[in-house]
Amino acid sequence: MDEARIRRELREAALAHRPDRARILARVERGTAAPAPAGRRGRPPRPWSGRRRPAAVAVAVAAAVAGVVGLGGLGGLAATTPGDRPAGPATGLPAPGPTARAAGTIDPGGNRWWAQSDLAVTTEAPLAGLTVELRVAQTGGVVSTGHWRTRPAEDFTVTVTEEPRALVYRWTLERGRTVPPGPHTFAAQYDHAEGVRDASADTYTVLLTGSDGGRTTLRGGFGPRGGS
Structure with missing residues (x-):
C-alpha cells in the first residue's frame, strides 16, 4: 500500500469519526484526578526497524486524530454551556386589548x-x-x-x-x-x-x-x- 493512499484513508477516517464526548470527558477527569503510580518503570523504546506497518500506522493515527477531535469537541461543549450562552432578545405575545x-x-x-x-x-x-x-x-x-x-x-x-x-x-x-x-x-x-x-x-x-x-x-x- 503506497503512502498517498494511507494518508487519504487516514484523513477520511478522521473526518468520519464521531467521538463520544461524555466518555472522553470522564476519561480526562479521571486522568487529571488520579496520581501516577509510584515505582512503575516505563517500557524502553524499540529500535526503528525501517519498516512501516500500514494497519498499525492507520490505527495509531486514527486514534490520535480522534483524541484531538474529541478534545476539540470537549472544548466546544464547555464553551456553549447554558450558563455561558448570551441571552437572546425577549419575545412574547402582545398584550390582549381591553374588552x-x-x-x-x-x-x-x-x-x-x-x-x-x-x-x-x-x-x-x-x-x-x-x-x-x-x-x-x-x-x-x-x-x-x-x-x-x-x-x-x-x-x-x-x-x-x-x-x-x-x-x-x-x-x-x-x-x-x-x-x-x-x-x-x-x-x-x-x-x-x-x-x-x-x-x-x-x-x-x-x-x-x-x-x-x-x-x-x-x-x-x-x-x-x-x-x-
Whole structure:
C-alpha cells in the first residue's frame, strides 16, 4: 500500500469519526484526578526497524486524530454551556386589548333638515388611549352643526373634516389622560337635505388602548333610519 493512499484513508477516517464526548470527558477527569503510580518503570523504546506497518500506522493515527477531535469537541461543549450562552432578545405575545363594545344609532330627536348620530362606547377597564372616528356619508347638504361627548371636553382633541364623500368627526384622547370603565357617548350633529336621510353608509371606528398597551378596534354602522 503506497503512502498517498494511507494518508487519504487516514484523513477520511478522521473526518468520519464521531467521538463520544461524555466518555472522553470522564476519561480526562479521571486522568487529571488520579496520581501516577509510584515505582512503575516505563517500557524502553524499540529500535526503528525501517519498516512501516500500514494497519498499525492507520490505527495509531486514527486514534490520535480522534483524541484531538474529541478534545476539540470537549472544548466546544464547555464553551456553549447554558450558563455561558448570551441571552437572546425577549419575545412574547402582545398584550390582549381591553374588552369593550360599541353601538351606533340615529337620535330620534332629529327632523327633516337636521340629525344627530350617537355612538355609545362601553369599556370594562381603564383606557390609556382612545380614538373615536364617526363618518357621516355625504347624502346631500350634510354640514356640521356641532358635536359633544359625555367625557370632559379638555380630555379630547376634536376635529371635523369635510371629505368629498363624508363628514368626518374624530375625538382623540389627550396624552396623559385616561378614560374610566363605563358607558361613554360621542355625538355628531349636522344639517342635511330635506327629507328622511339614509344613514346606511355611515360608519364608526373606535381604537382603544389599555393601560398595559394592548389594543382593541371596534367598527360598525348606524343603520338605514335617519331623522324624521
